[in-house]
Amino acid sequence: MPRSGLRETNGGAHPGYRDANSGKADFNRIYNQLDPRSYFSTLGALDYAIPERAAPVFLKLFKAYEASRAKDALTVLDIGCSYGINAAVLKYGCRMEELRARYGALDAEHAAPQDVLRADRKLFESREPKRELSVVGIDCAQFAASYAFWAGLLDDAIPENLEREDPSPQAAETLARCDLVISTGVVGYVTERTFERIAACQPTNEMPWIASFVLRMFDYDPIAASLKRYGYATEKLAGRVFRQRRFADADEQRHVEEQLAAKGISPKGLERDGHYLAELYLSRPEAEARAQPLDKIVSAG
Numbered sequence: 001m002p003r004s005g006l007r008e009t010n011g012g013a014h015p016g017y018r019d020a021n022s023g024k025a026d027f028n029r030i031y032n033q034l035d036p037r038s039y040f041s042t043l044g045a046l047d048y049a050i051p052e053r054a055a056p057v058f059l060k061l062f063k064a065y066e067a068s069r070a071k072d073a074l075t076v077l078d079i080g081c082s083y084g085i086n087a088a089v090l091k092y093g094c095r096m097e098e099l100r101a102r103y104g105a106l107d108a109e110h111a112a113p114q115d116v117l118r119a120d121r122k123l124f125e126s127r128e129p130k131r132e133l134s135v136v137g138i139d140c141a142q143f144a145a146s147y148a149f150w151a152g153l154l155d156d157a158i159p160e161n162l163e164r165e166d167p168s169p170q171a172a173e174t175l176a177r178c179d180l181v182i183s184t185g186v187v188g189y190v191t192e193r194t195f196e197r198i199a200a201c202q203p204t205n206e207m208p209w210i211a212s213f214v215l216r217m218f219d220y221d222p223i224a225a226s227l228k229r230y231g232y233a234t235e236k237l238a239g240r241v242f243r244q245r246r247f248a249d250a251d252e253q254r255h256v257e258e259q260l261a262a263k264g265i266s267p268k269g270l271e272r273d274g275h276y277l278a279e280l281y282l283s284r285p286e287a288e289a290r291a292q293p294l295d296k297i298v299s300a301g
Contacts, residue, residue: 016218016219017188017189017191017218017219019259020188020215020217020218020256020259021188021189022255023251023252023254023255023256023258023259024252024255025248025249025252027042027043030042030043031082031141031144032141032142032143032144033113033143033144034113034143034147035083035103035113035116035117035147036082036083036085036099036103036116036144036147037103037104037106037107037116039082039083039103039144040099040100040103040104041100041103041104041107043245044096044097044100044104046245046246046247046248047243047245047246047275048096048244048245049096049243049245050184050185050213050242050243050244050245050278051085051086051088051089051090051096051184052089052095052096053242053243054086054182054184054213054242054278054280055086055089055090057211057237057242057280057298058090058182058211059090059131060297060298060300061180061209061211061282061297062074062076062131062133062180064292064297064300065179065180065209068288068291068292069179071179072132073132073133073134074132074133074134074179074180075133075134075135075136075155075177075178075179075180076090076133076134076135076136076178076179076180076181076182077136077137077138077175077178077180077181077182077198077208078135078136078137078138078154078182078183079138079139079181079182079183079186079190079194079198080138080139080183080184080185080186080189080190081135081137081138081139081144081145081148081154081157082137082139082141082144082145082148083144083147083148083151083153084135084137084147084148084149084151084153084154085099086135086182086184087135087137087148087153087154088153090131090133090135091129091130091131091133091135091153092124092127092129092130092153093130103116106119117147117150117151120151120152120153121150121151121152124151124152124153125152134155134156135153135154135155136154136155136156136157136158136174136175136177136178137149137154137156137157137158138157138158138159138160138162138171139157139158139159140159140160140161141159142159145157145158145159146159156174158171158174158175162190162193162194162197162198163190163191163193163194166197167197167198167201172201175198175201175202176201176202176203178198178208179208179209180208180209180210180211181195181198181208181209181210181211182210182211182212183211183212183213184213184244184278185213185214185215185244185278186212187212187214187215187218187220187223188214188215188217188218191222191223192222192223192225192226192227195210195223195226195227196226196227196230199227199230199232200230202230207230207231207232207284207285209282209283209284209288210227210232210282210283210284211280211281211282211283212280212281212282212283213242213244213278213279213280214278214279214280214281215244215276215277215278216241216260216265216270216271216277216278216279217256217259217260217263217265219263220234220236220281223281223283224281224283227283231285231286232283232284232285232286233283233284233285233286233289233290234281234282234283235281235282235283235289235293235294235295236279236280236281236294237279237280237281237282237294237295237298238295240279240280240298241270241277241278241279242277242278242279242280243275243276243277243278244275244276244277244278245275245276246274246275246276247274247275247276253271253272253274256271256276257271257272280294280298282294
């Protein structure tokens with residue numbers, strides 16, 4: 001799912017999601033372009049870096065999953081993959097500032113979209129992956145997801161909207177092969193509908209782990225309750241928050257603080273310092289959650 005107003009219709013199941021989104025800055029124009037330049041110039045100016053900040057935690061989860069399932073060469077599903085940013089960071093070790101500078105330079109050269117794509121294909125074909133990882137992206141922003149696939153960042157792309165309809169047979173087959181499901185900021189625009197449809201595709205004895213970085217103003221409980229019906233237990237990583245980006249302006253910050261106050265959550269020393277903050281939720285089959293708590297996975301060296 002795209003990270004923008006392209007998701008406006010999806011949050012309607014939860015008035016809280018709709019209300020929370022109503023005060024966010026509108027970056028709709030950047031999320032489904034022919035290449036990522038506008039995405040990085042706009043969000044980069046606001047220190048958008050949650051993919052990089054989430055990466056060390058994701059990598060620890062990958063390691064724990066491999067140990068729990070005695071498996072390597074993982075396949076990861078990125079919900080709201082956009083232009084393949086999580087894949088660039090996790091698979092190729094890219095830094096957000098590196099990517100921002102790269103696309104800024106291509107923009108300064110007035111490169112055509114096809115030239116940007118050609119340059120990215122050349123780069124990622126020549127760069128040795130940092131880890132053996134297959135990344136599948138799902139996003140109803142078709143240009144963005146297609147770009148990520150043709151640039152070589154995604155191993156497969158699913159340009160479908162699971163908020164509105166069941167996955168196609170081909171997509172369902174791909175979803176069933178995923179070991180882990182990740183997201184960095186899409187919850188609140190997608191709801192439990194998307195997660196249910198992903199879970200419904202899975203073999204009963206091979207349910208993937210689901211790791212979601214969720215802005216604090218959004219409620220993960222509806223998703224956790226839905227996943228519980230599939231045998232999942234959900235943990236929140238206590239005592240840790242992760243910066244997503246700076247607020248676009250004072251109005252956006254005020255809106256978020258009001259949303260948090262309505263939930264009885266204090267922004268003091270947190271959002272009040274000027275950033276959207278996310279928390280990590282991990283949903284796993286109950287037996288695996290009991291065997292190794294989330295906080296021990298993340299605190300492991």
